[in-house]
Amino acid sequence: MSAARYDAIVIGGGHNGLVAAAYLARAGKKTVVLERRHVLGGAAVTEEIFPGFKFSVFSYVVSLLRPEIIRDLDLPRHGLQILPLESTVTPMDNGDYLAAWGDADESRFELERHSPHDAEAMVEFGRLMHHMAMAVKPILGMLPPDPASLSPSDLKGLLKLGGHFRSLGAERFHALHKLMTMSSADYLDEWFEFDTLKATKSASGIIGTFLGPRSPGSAYVLLHHYMGEIDGAFRAWGFQRGGTGAISNAIASAARALGAEIRTEAAVERVTVSGGRATGVALANGDELSAPIVVSSLDPRRTFLDLVDPKALPADLVTDVRRYKFRGSSGKVNLALSGLPDFTCMPGVGPHLRGAVSISPSVEYLERAYDDAKYGEFSRHPYMDIVIPSMIDPGMAPPGKHVMSIFVQYAPFQINGGWDDAKRDAFGNAVIDTVSRYAPNLKSLILHKQVITPADIERITGLSEGNIFAGELALQQLFFLRPSAQWAKYATPIDGYWQCGSGTHPGGGIMGAPGRLAAQQILKAAR
């Protein structure tokens, strides 16, 4: 059988792979997407783990999906529908709570109850963070220039970048520098005094990283999460109706409409290379597909060390990829519930159940959770971000019943003794025990539980070491260094072989930007 011929093959049916495929198909390339699993989406999948209960198994909220992608691919027509997640409630250890509501005035009154100073400071803080997010946003859509290069296009890129920073003005540039280098706790200490507020805010700085709130570099992740954008409103996080898998399905539907072919249960074994050029892929079932363009949406380790022979690559690149840090640090617990949890700090059913509940009572609580992980244990009392999607999207669970998604940190991939069933159980129990301290009826409601460790994330989604961003969002792994100094512009040393995953600029989250930027580069090179 002769190999099926395409113009472009995309390896991996995660959201970035699908976005890249849609753009390639839109430009008239005969494109095929190859997904190893039976479902599309990678880490953005919805699965019915327990009859009648649907879960966004891994990634569960969305905020960063690029508006230009939504527009270009007409995603709402293909089913994209984001339902806002309006509030965050943090139970405090003294039985009180801190809430942030969708309504700005209400949030201000609530914060004033705890600290008039912080309520005052929050106004200016919000304004600055808004400006910072605006300042960084263009970078998300920018091809990273190479600061060591003297080529005209790189110099132009650097000048553009320099001009961009200059246009910020000194004050915002300095604020941005601080955000890039400081710890979220130190950064927030400059603004606020109320510990639970600082803890809840720094929590967004540690999500997905192996950093504590006192680790320099965590303030940047805070911004990364601040950049959320739904219908133009900053800071809004939301749910996709039908779970995050429905986002993947919407992009897939758009890609198909543009002519792309999408295959599931089509695991790629390796990229075929001849004379330094990619020629196609070999599937695990023995089939071969050929194309002059092969795009990997997998993380850098898989892209460079697994799919191709590293010996065919420059030693510098191989070294960079080997030392590129993954270090997954988070897990998930998904629960099918017979009813709603009753939080001691806010009893009964209320609007708080339609938002997030953050288990982040103090900065020290989070930092101690990190200390456990530093030395190779899961946190005995972890940071958790809890949402009940069925409250907003009743279709996720049978009538009267609910699904609860608990994002948990820290659960280090490299755990002492390795992850096994017993350790997974212990981890799940620590999570449920800790939540039960705040919602004592939880255990009596559990119909089914799914505990996901970083090892499970790696096994199921293929993300190395279970890192949800396909590589840490650390300063030395961003922009023109993501994933490697000379190979941050989606190309690889193998002609025709490209990268488009979250392990490239601008990184993780359901953003789609790497897929789009990569497709643009590929099409530019093909012209």
Add this chain to the structure above:
Amino acid sequence: MPSRFDAVVIGAGANGLTAAATLAKHGQQVLLVDGANALTPRSRALEFAPGFRCAPLMVDAGWAPPAVLRELGINAPSAVVPRYSVSVAQPGMTLALANDSAAAADAIRSHSTHDGDEWAVFVTRLRAMSGFLESLYQLPAPDIDTTKLGEIMPLVGAGRKFRALGRAGMMEMLRVLPMPARDYLEDEFQSEVVRAAVGAGAVRDMRQGPRSGGTMFNLLHYLTGAPGGSVRARAWWQDGPDAFTRAAEGVTRARGVTIRTGHAAVRVLVRDHAVSGVVLDDADEIFASTVVSTVDPAHTLLHLVDPVWLDPQFIRAVRNIRFRGCTAFVQYAVDKLPDLPGLDGVVTLTGDLTSLERAYDAAKYGRMSERPHVELTATTLRWPSHAPQGKHVVVARVQYVPYEAGISEDALAGAVTSAIAGVVPGFPSTVLHHAVITPEQLERNYGLAEGAVTHGELALDQVLFMRPVPGFARHAMPIRGLYLGGAGAHPGPGVLGMAGLLAAKAVLR
């Protein structure tokens, strides 16, 4: 003595002396004041026990940059390069890393062949990166607002120096600066003891552990001026820890600077948003339109100046400077030296990065480490006259001792002595006397805010154009005529006289 000067320089350390001498060279009438009874109190070896002297803060004398030496018209003090830049001592094991990289590689091979083979390349790379900092540090801090051609030209020079690192070197520099030392060292080395030897320098005087981002920058900062092959200790001066400041003092006096010691400046006078003079603690008023303060930024801007003259946002920025002293010292008078190699350089008693990280953990919660990180140097191996014949002085540098923990002298001495005894069991019986310097004492006796020997932590958001506060890294403060020229200003601690020189140049501009 006239009570009117062109400029008053506050603080007579290396920076104050250099600032005063530079201004005097350009014809200014300069008064140099210091609250201590003698000049350069930090660099002088003081008697801490009968017959035993020590300058614990000058165990590492720092780097005297060529730009400063040129300005003062003096030669670099005659220096002795210690044989070992850093050694690790553990119960039953020592690893001494020679400045000669071939010798160091041989020593390392007994722990890891791989690491030994990598060593020479590693130290060359570190040297190139700290060399770039050396050239950057002799220039005013670059900033986004730089528009004057005169300010841009030197930066073009720095840019050329940056390009001289070569493509791979440039990328490596950008990659390494924000990194945690642990990540970098784990990538480079397999042996935990080699990582710990280098990593100790990365957390020096910082309230951060080796897993914290930016600690690589700290390592490179303190390697400026170090001999090739060194990963830690710089050369020491034959003529004593105060060799540089004595020479600078000579120049200052020769240039006609008026010097008053024993009287601290208690207020900087401001009229119509411009400096009009200073008041000394004897109530004497000195009139001057320029004041260069080399004491720390918090003391200068929050205490010496009436805050009504400063914008609230600026004051907030100054209050936000993180000092967070966490280094303490114990000076030991001993009748016998511990049997450790490399005691004229730095001997660290922490054998792995995890222990170093754990020592830091307590400081996060405001407590002293249960097992502190201790580094030893026998200063009498350099300057035998600092102890009676046959006896010695051993200085222990200790982290982490948070300023706010309020640790008692006895508790500190006890913890440090037992940490040393863990490696050198006979040590306690050799101790004749000891004297402790806690962060509180550093604040009280040396005027260091929160006992921070750095005048402000060398974190990435507090260096270069962010030092002392963003937007004011060119040494001129928002009150006309007020300049900051101490270690709290660019380029920071351990770069002798450079901040003072840059401040004086800003005055003269």
